Amino acid sequence: xxxxxxxxxxxxxxxxxxxxxxxxxxxxxxxxxxxxxxxxxxxxxxxxxxxxxxxxxxxxxxxxxxxxxxxxxxxxxxxxxxxxxxxxxxxxxxxxxxxxxxxxxxxxxxxxxxxxxxxxxxxxxxxxxxxxxxxxxxxxxxxxxxxxxxxxxxxxxxxxxxxxxxxxxxxxxxxxxxxxxxxxxxxxxxxxxxxxxxxxxxxxxxxxxxxxxxxxxxxxxxxxxxxxxxxxxxxxxxxxxxxxxxxxxxxxxxx
Amino acid sequence: xxxxxxxxxxxxxxxxxxxxxxxxxxxxxxxxxxxxxxxxxxxxxxxxxxxxxxxxxxxxxxxxxxxxxxxxxxxxxxxxxxxxxxxxxxxxxxxxxxxxxxxxxxxxxxxxxxxxxxxxxxxxxxxxxxxxxxxxxxxxxxxxxxxxxxxxxxxxxxxxxxxxxxxxxxxxxxxxxxxxxxxxxxxxxxxxxxxxxxxxxxxxxxxxxxxxxxxxxxxxxxxxxxxxxxxxxxxxxxxxxxxxxxxxxxxxxxxxxxxxxxxxxx
Numbered sequence: 001x002x003x004x005x006x007x008x009x010x011x012x013x014x015x016x017x018x019x020x021x022x023x024x025x026x027x028x029x030x031x032x033x034x035x036x037x038x039x040x041x042x043x044x045x046x047x048x049x050x051x052x053x054x055x056x057x058x059x060x061x062x063x064x065x066x067x068x069x070x071x072x073x074x075x076x077x078x079x080x081x082x083x084x085x086x087x088x089x090x091x092x093x094x095x096x097x098x099x100x101x102x103x104x105x106x107x108x109x110x111x112x113x114x115x116x117x118x119x120x121x122x123x124x125x126x127x128x129x130x131x132x133x134x135x136x137x138x139x140x141x142x143x144x145x146x147x148x149x150x151x152x153x154x155x156x157x158x159x160x161x162x163x164x165x166x167x168x169x170x171x172x173x174x175x176x177x178x179x180x181x182x183x184x185x186x187x188x189x190x191x192x193x194x195x196x197x198x199x200x201x202x203x204x205x206x207x208x209x210x211x212x213x214x215x216x217x218x219x220x221x222x223x224x225x226x227x228x229x230x231x232x233x234x235x236x237x238x239x240x241x242x243x244x245x246x247x248x249x250x251x252x253x254x255x
Numbered sequence: 256x257x258x259x260x261x262x263x264x265x266x267x268x269x270x271x272x273x274x275x276x277x278x279x280x281x282x283x284x285x286x287x288x289x290x291x292x293x294x295x296x297x298x299x300x301x302x303x304x305x306x307x308x309x310x311x312x313x314x315x316x317x318x319x320x321x322x323x324x325x326x327x328x329x330x331x332x333x334x335x336x337x338x339x340x341x342x343x344x345x346x347x348x349x350x351x352x353x354x355x356x357x358x359x360x361x362x363x364x365x366x367x368x369x370x371x372x373x374x375x376x377x378x379x380x381x382x383x384x385x386x387x388x389x390x391x392x393x394x395x396x397x398x399x400x401x402x403x404x405x406x407x408x409x410x411x412x413x414x415x416x417x418x419x420x421x422x423x424x425x426x427x428x429x430x431x432x433x434x435x436x437x438x439x440x441x442x443x444x445x446x447x448x449x450x451x452x453x454x455x456x457x458x459x460x461x462x463x464x465x466x467x468x469x470x471x472x473x474x475x476x477x478x479x480x481x482x483x484x485x486x487x488x489x490x491x492x493x494x495x496x497x498x499x500x501x502x503x504x505x506x507x508x509x510x511x512x513x514x515x516x517x518x519x520x521x
Contacts, residue, residue: 139373139376141458144459144473146473146474146476146477146478147476147477166460167376167458167460168376168458168459168460168464169459169460169465169473170458170459171454171459171472171473179458182353182357182359183357183358183359184357184358184359184375184376
């Protein structure tokens, strides 16, 4: 009976595959950079943080960088609740505030981002400016105003004095990008980095500076980090020349 | 041992709903549900699910009738094809619909260039998505009822010179009416709950394509108590359909059957 229960629980746990906080093997303070450093980062930074983590591991052969990605708000809440994370990277100052309110520390801006008007390759709708988003004849995809990219779109469109006529509100920016890549929508507002990620399938049109709203990505070496010296190394890598090159290639702005 | 497992199994199904009911802000519920955005989503959900059920009846009953004929060669293949959407993740159905009827889809491309019709992002797309996932429920339920029906009266009508369509309409269908109603109810509730295919194929816009499940999913991040209220509303709706259905199964069916046999004897 108990054995069966154990089997069930193990099976469920196996299905869930929840990342468990890793121990820090060989992590004696001052013994050089080895062991494991845990980095939590916003999903929008998956590729760049993964690449920069690789750079750190190559520079410090004894060190393993464990990365986990998710919504900034979720990750910040985890850090605030005492998750054994060394570095937190969020996609907004507000979400970073959730973490620093609880654990303190001074986050630094590692990259900036902003919206771009995006169209499918070849621009089938002949879109040239934000004003085209008000054209009811065009199929327009925007993020829902309830989510961060949609909130940003509302601000940008208000600055531009455009009342959009969207055909669908997506729950996240990747949803908008998918509509454009599949050529189901003529135009949408996505992050500049998403246009870069969309490669040949999507073209970006830069917004006028006067209407652009810049978002900041912040990194925090947590004051409660199990590996403070390794945390500092990761944050330095995000700010260093190699890290900046990775961020710039992905379309991020640099502070 | 078996009983314990059965209890655990029941818990897996029931406990989440208990948690939902416990988390429900009952006193605020009327105000939360009366929100114009919720009413708009509810209206769209009921309308599209009703449309879907009607179309499913028109297309599904003949399909079930064809499947119920054992002499039909390749019936097993047809039945497998009908069953596929039942076991397919709905989001895959949405992708498939997009590839068929999207602006660059197999048929959608021609619809766009010849008639200027684009299906995605319309309420019609919602109905199509719901139809794709819920039609099999109706077809299989009606087929089961047709197979269980006494075929002798249909044969008798046939020998008296009635055409197949007349026999189906006047003899067979009335005798399997409870089965058809059950199939329609299953189809309706499945359509009401459709999420994956709808969000993939039809998009999400208030009043046009944002049905209740889509509204719940969006509200979960931003207005959790509203998401809970809408979830309870959907739960109550589904249970209401289930209760109506059970009324048919437990009370209606044998009574109707008894009435029929009496009438036949008389």
